[in-house]
Amino acid sequence: MEFPTQMYIDGALTGGTRTQEVFNPATETLVGTVATAGLDDAERALQSAKAALPGWAATTISERQDWMGKLRDEVIANEDWLRSCVHHEMGKPWAQTEEDWDRLVASLEYYAEEIARLHDYSLADRAGTHTHRMVYEPAGVAVAFLAWNFPLLNLAFKIGPAMAAGCPIIIRPSDATPISAYAVGALCAQIGLPKGVVQILATESYAVADALTASTIPQVITLIGSTKTGQHIMRTGATSIKRYSMELGGNAPVLVFEDADLDLAADIVTGVKFSNAGQICVSPNRVFVAEAVRDAFTQKVVARAKAAKVGFDKDTDITTGPVIDARAWMRLKGLVDDAVTNGATLLTGGDRPAGLNAGHYLAPTVLTEVTEKMDVYREETFGPIVSLVPFEEESDLLRMANDCEEGGLTAYIFTRDLARAEQYAAHLRYGEIQINGVKYDIDLPHGGIGQSGIGHDCSTLALHDYLVQKRITRALDTTTFGGLNA
Numbered sequence: 001m002e003f004p005t006q007m008y009i010d011g012a013l014t015g016g017t018r019t020q021e022v023f024n025p026a027t028e029t030l031v032g033t034v035a036t037a038g039l040d041d042a043e044r045a046l047q048s049a050k051a052a053l054p055g056w057a058a059t060t061i062s063e064r065q066d067w068m069g070k071l072r073d074e075v076i077a078n079e080d081w082l083r084s085c086v087h088h089e090m091g092k093p094w095a096q097t098e099e100d101w102d103r104l105v106a107s108l109e110y111y112a113e114e115i116a117r118l119h120d121y122s123l124a125d126r127a128g129t130h131t132h133r134m135v136y137e138p139a140g141v142a143v144a145f146l147a148w149n150f151p152l153l154n155l156a157f158k159i160g161p162a163m164a165a166g167c168p169i170i171i172r173p174s175d176a177t178p179i180s181a182y183a184v185g186a187l188c189a190q191i192g193l194p195k196g197v198v199q200i201l202a203t204e205s206y207a208v209a210d211a212l213t214a215s216t217i218p219q220v221i222t223l224i225g226s227t228k229t230g231q232h233i234m235r236t237g238a239t240s241i242k243r244y245s246m247e248l249g250g251n252a253p254v255l256v257f258e259d260a261d262l263d264l265a266a267d268i269v270t271g272v273k274f275s276n277a278g279q280i281c282v283s284p285n286r287v288f289v290a291e292a293v294r295d296a297f298t299q300k301v302v303a304r305a306k307a308a309k310v311g312f313d314k315d316t317d318i319t320t321g322p323v324i325d326a327r328a329w330m331r332l333k334g335l336v337d338d339a340v341t342n343g344a345t346l347l348t349g350g351d352r353p354a355g356l357n358a359g360h361y362l363a364p365t366v367l368t369e370v371t372e373k374m375d376v377y378r379e380e381t382f383g384p385i386v387s388l389v390p391f392e393e394e395s396d397l398l399r400m401a402n403d404c405e406e407g408g409l410t411a412y413i414f415t416r417d418l419a420r421a422e423q424y425a426a427h428l429r430y431g432e433i434q435i436n437g438v439k440y441d442i443d444l445p446h447g448g449i450g451q452s453g454i455g456h457d458c459s460t461l462a463l464h465d466y467l468v469q470k471r472i473t474r475a476l477d478t479t480t481f482g483g484l485n486a
Contacts, residue, residue, distance in 0.1 A: 001081070001084055003031060003032045003084075003085055003088070003089075003179050003183075004032075004034075004085070004179060004182040004183045004185070004186050005032050005033060005034045005035060005179075005182065006034075006035050006182060006185070006186070007035050007036075007037060007041065007182065007185065007199075007200060007201040007202070008182070008184075008185025008186070008188055008189060008198070008199055008200045008201070009037075009041060009044055009045050009048065009199050009200075009201060010044060010045070010048040010195050010196060010199070011048075011189070011193070011194065011195030011196065012189060012195075013185065013186060013189050014035070014041075015035045016035035016036050016037050016038060016041050016201070017037070017038035017040060017041060018035070018036045018037070018038055018203075018204070018205075019033050019034065019035055019036060020033070020034055020036045020175060020178075020202070020204055021033050022034055022089055022176075022177075022178065022179055024088050024089065024091050024312075025090065025091040025321075025322040025323065025324055025325055025359060025360045026091030026311075026312035026321055026322045026359045026360075026361075027091070027312060027358055027359055028358050028359060028360075031088045031089055031179060032179060034178050034179060034182060034202065036175065036178075036201070036202050036203045036204060036205075037201040037202065037203040037205075037208050038203075038205070038208060039205075039207065039208055039211055041201055041203075041208075042201070042203070042208050042211045042212055043211070045170050045199045045201055045212075046141075046170065046212070046215050046217045046218075047217075048168075048195060048196035048199060049141040049168040049169070049170055049196045049199060049217065049218075050141060050168075050196075050217050051195075051196055052168040052194065052195060052196025052197055053138070053140060053141055053167075053168050053196075055194065056138075056166055056167075056168055056194065056196070056197050057137070057138040057166040057167075058166075059166065061115055061116055064112070064115070064163060064164060064166065065112040065115075065116070065164075067163065067191070067193060067194075067197075068108045068109075068111070068112040068160070068163055068164065069108075069112065070191040070193075071108055071187060071188065071191055071193070072105055072108035072109060072112075074187040074190060074191055075101070075104050075105055075108065075184075075187065076105060078183070078187065079101055081183060082100075082101050082104075082152060082180060082183055082184075083097040083098065083100070083101050084097075085151070085179045085180035085183050086100050086101075086151050086152055086177075086180045087314070088179070089151065089176075089177045089178075089179045089180060090148070090149075090151065090177055090321070090324070091312055091321045091322040091359065091360075092276060092321050093312070093318035093319070093320075093321045094314040094318070095317065095318070096275060096276060096318075096321070099150070099153060100150055100151060100152035100153045100156075100180070101152055103150075103152065103153040103156040103157070103442060104152045104153070104155065104156040104159075104184070106156070106441075106442040107156035107157065107159065107160030107161075107442055108156075108159075108160055108163075110160065110442045110443060111160035111161050111163070111164035111463060112160075112164060114164065114460055114463055115164035115165065115463065117460075118136060118460070118463065118467075120133055120134060120135045120136060121133070121134050122134070123471075128476075129475065129476055129477065130473050130474060130475050130476060131473070131474050131476065132471060132472070132473045133471070133472045133473075134469050134470070134471055135469065135470045135471075135472055136467045136468075136469060137166075137467065137468050137469075137470055138165050138166035138167045138466065138467065138468075139165070139167055139219050139220050139243055139465075139466050139467055139468045140167060140218070140219030140220060141167065141168050141169075141170070141217050141218045141219055141220070142158070142162050142167045142168070142169040142170070142218060142219070142220035142221070142222060142466060143169070143170045143172070143212045143213065143218045143220070143221050143222070144158040144159075144162070144169055144170070144171045144172065144222045144223070145172050145209070145221075145222070145223045145224070145225060145229070145233065146158070146171065146172065146173045146174055146181070146224055146225075147174055147224040147225050147281075148173075148174035148176040148177040148324055149276060149279040149280065149281070149324075149382075150276075151173065151174070151177040151179075151180040151181060152180050152181075152184070154224045155171060155173065155180075155181055155184060156442075157224070157446075157457040157458060157462065158171060158222055158457075159171065159184070159198060160442075161462045161463045161465065161466050162198075162220075162466050163197065163198070164463060164466075165463060165466035165467050167220060167466045168196050168197050168198070168199075169197075169198055169199070170199045170200075170201070170212060170218075171198065171199065171200045171201075172200075172201060172202065172203065172209060172212060173200065173202050174202070175202050175203065175204045176324055176325065178202035181200050181202070182200060182202075184200065185198070185199075185200040188200075210236045213233050213236045213237045214236045214237065214239050215239070216239055216240040218237075218242060219242060219243060220242065220243045220244075220245065220465065220466060221233060221237050221242050221243070221244050221245075222244070222245040222246065222455070222465065223244075223245075223246045223247070223248070224246075224247045224281075224457070225246075225247075225248065226248060226249045226380075227248040227249040227451045227452070228249075229248075230244075230246045230248045230453070233246075243465065244454055244455065245454065245455030245456070245457075245462070245465040246453045246454055246455060247281065247409070247446065247447060247448060247452075247453045247457055248409075248448060248451065248452050248453040249281075249380050249409070249451070249452060250281055250282065250285075250380060250404075250408065250409030250410060250430075250448060250452050251285045251286065251378075251379070251380050251404040251405075252282060252283060252284050252285050252286070252409060252410045252411060252412065252430075253284075253285070253286045253287075253288060253400075253401040253404075253411050253412070253428075253430075254269055254284045254286070254287040254288065254411075254412040254413075254414070255288050255397065255401060255411070255412065255413045255414065255415070255424060256287065256288065256289045256290060256293065256297055256414045257290050257413075257414065257415040257417070257420065258290040258292040258293050259415055259416045259417055260290075260293065260297075260414035260415050260416065260436075261414065261416070261436070262293060262296055262297050262300055263300060264414065264436065264437075265297065265414040266297060266300035266301050266304055267304070268284075268412070268414075268437070268438050269284050269287055269301060269386060269412075270301055270304040270305060270308070270364070270386065272284060272438065273364075273384060273385075273386050274304075274305070274308050274319050274320045274364045274384045275319070275320070276321070277320050277321050277322060277323050277362070277383060277384050278320075278323075278381060278382060278383045278384040278385065279323065279324065279382050279383065280382075281409055281410075282409060282410040282432070282440075283381070283382070284386070284412060285380060285381050285387065286370070286377055286387055286389055286400075286401075287301075287386060287387060287388050287389060288389045288390075288391050288397060288400065288401065289388055289389065289390050289391070290390075290391060290392075291390050291391065291392045294388075294390045297388075298347070298366075298368060298388060301366055301386055301388070302347050302348050302366050304364075305347075305348050305349060305364040305365070305366050305386065306348055306364075308320050308364045310353045310356065310361055310363060310364070311356065311361075312359065319364075320361075320364055320384050321361075322359045322360040322361045323360050323361070323362055323383055323384075324360070325360055326360055328360065328382070328383070329360045329361075329362060331383075332362050332381070332382075332383040332385060333350075333351070333362070334375075335375050335376040335379065335381065335383075335385065336349075336350045336351075336365060336367065336376070336385065338374060338375045338376065339367050339370060339374045339375070339376045339377075339387070340367075342371070342373060342374050343369060343371065343374075344367045344368065344369050344370050344371075344374060344376075344387075345367065345368050345369050346365070346366075346367055347366040347367065347368055348363070348364070348365065348366050349362070349363035349364050349365030349366060349384070349385075350362075350363065350365050350367075351363060362383060362384055362385075363384075364384045364386075365383075365384060365385040365386065366385075366386045366388065367385065367386065367387050367388065368388040368390070369388075369390070370387040370388060370389050371389070372400065372403070374387075377389070378405070398424065398427055398428070401424075401428060402427075402428060402429050405451065408428070408429045408430030408431060408448060408449045408450060408452050409430060409431055409432065409448040409449075409452040409453070410430055410431070410432045410433075410434065411425075411428045411430040411432070411433050411434070412433075412434045412435075412438070413425060413428075413433065413434070413435045413436070414435075414436055415436070418435075421435045421436070429449055429450065430448070430449060430452075431446075431447045431448040431449045431452060431453070432446065432447075440458075441458070442458050442459075443458065443459055444458055444459055445458060445459040445461045445462075446458045446459070447461070
């Protein structure tokens with residue numbers, strides 16, 4: 001299968017001033033050598049987006065819906081190709097690539113429909129002397145920086161609302177996983193999307209990435225990445241007033257009370273933790289387990305970890321693929337070793353799986369007796385490591401769960417006492433609270449609190465990140481002066 005290697009700038013597929021090799025982390029073999037952007041490429045994309053803004057913003061909703069429908073149809077027709085791009089550039093198990101592809105289809109469909117449901121509205125005038133209309137307009141050019149863990153899903157979260165809102169968007173995929181994004185660029189070129197409406201370019205250069213942010217052309221900067229990256233982007237973007245929408249880091253707590261459905265809790269914790277090799281922003285990090293059910297719950301988690309299938313076989317139901325690269329593997333191994341050194345007990349995993357000599361695999365890992373002094377407790381793990389933190393009294397549980405320097409993205413609660421669940425949900429400082437289950441979809445808001453981000457991905461809230469509101473006021477009697485107060 002041939003994988004795409006070209007950027008998509010100013011309505012055309014193009015090479016770049018640089019190239020970069022992309023390796024499959026499951027096999028450590030070369031997937032392809034792709035074009036990457038230099039400063040000139042970035043500036044060309046910015047100018048193209050600027051030139052496209054007036055025309056794209058002026059298109060009717062029906063016209064934008066037509067273009068989104070054309071792109072959706074090509075995404076559906078090229079499912080196997082797009083999923084294969086993700087499968088090879090990430091080493092992601094084949095079955096798990098479906099979520100990436102499906103979210104792209106869903107985003108293009110949902111936002112094409114959602115933009116039509118958004119209507120201008122009127123405001124009452126207290127004195128009855130004027131009429132007032134609030135009108136939605138595109139915010140302007142958007143620049144999106146994507147994380148590598150869900151190459152198509154992350155792109156989907158940005159391209160759908162931007163296109164629907166009428167905002168030209170420049171997408172910078174992670175340099176670790178540019179190939180599937182380049183495939184979307186190829187599809188945009190194939191349908192003849194107007195120049196500058198969508199542009200896709202990868203770069204390893206911090207200077208090029210900073211140039212996209214520091215430019216005064218973008219009015220919207222959106223990111224899926226770490227809190228540290230978000231802080232850097234806001235600093236470099238301070239050359240002009242911009243809007244920001246960012247899904248950043250997290251350190252998700254899980255509260256497993258003594259009356260919890262332990263099988264359900266174990267299934268969800270291990271399912272989210274070992275799928276995609278734990279490289280999920282909402283993946284459980286610190287699992288607080290009531291002492292009364294500690295042994296029973298631990299046994300269930302360990303059994304699931306040992307049963308997980310690790311590898312890269314398209315014809316096998318793989319649970320856990322590789323982590324993204326050697327540096328990520330070494331960081332995770334360091335977290336495990338630090339925990340054990342400081343008193344944690346390693347129950348399973350913690351190193352390479354037996355029989356897999358190539359690829360950046362870490363066996364599904366379970367640690368218990370994890371405490372607040374350990375790095376694995378303090379940091380977002382982003383790997384297939386379950387950290388069990390036993391507790392006897394609830395008096396300090398809320399403080400520990402909320403004690404997260406990176407702010408709050410997601411928290412999980414497992415209990416049959418719904419009053420207790422709602423009480424904890426009210427006081428957990430996280431953007432999403434999942435009680436006795438887990439659910440994500442394109443129509444459900446996804447966003448963090450504090451250092452975990454601003455704005456939202458998914459739902460109509462994401463659409464509002466790409467729109468501004470303008471008030472149009474008209475005097476009913478031209479002899480009436482309403483007065484100024486500004």
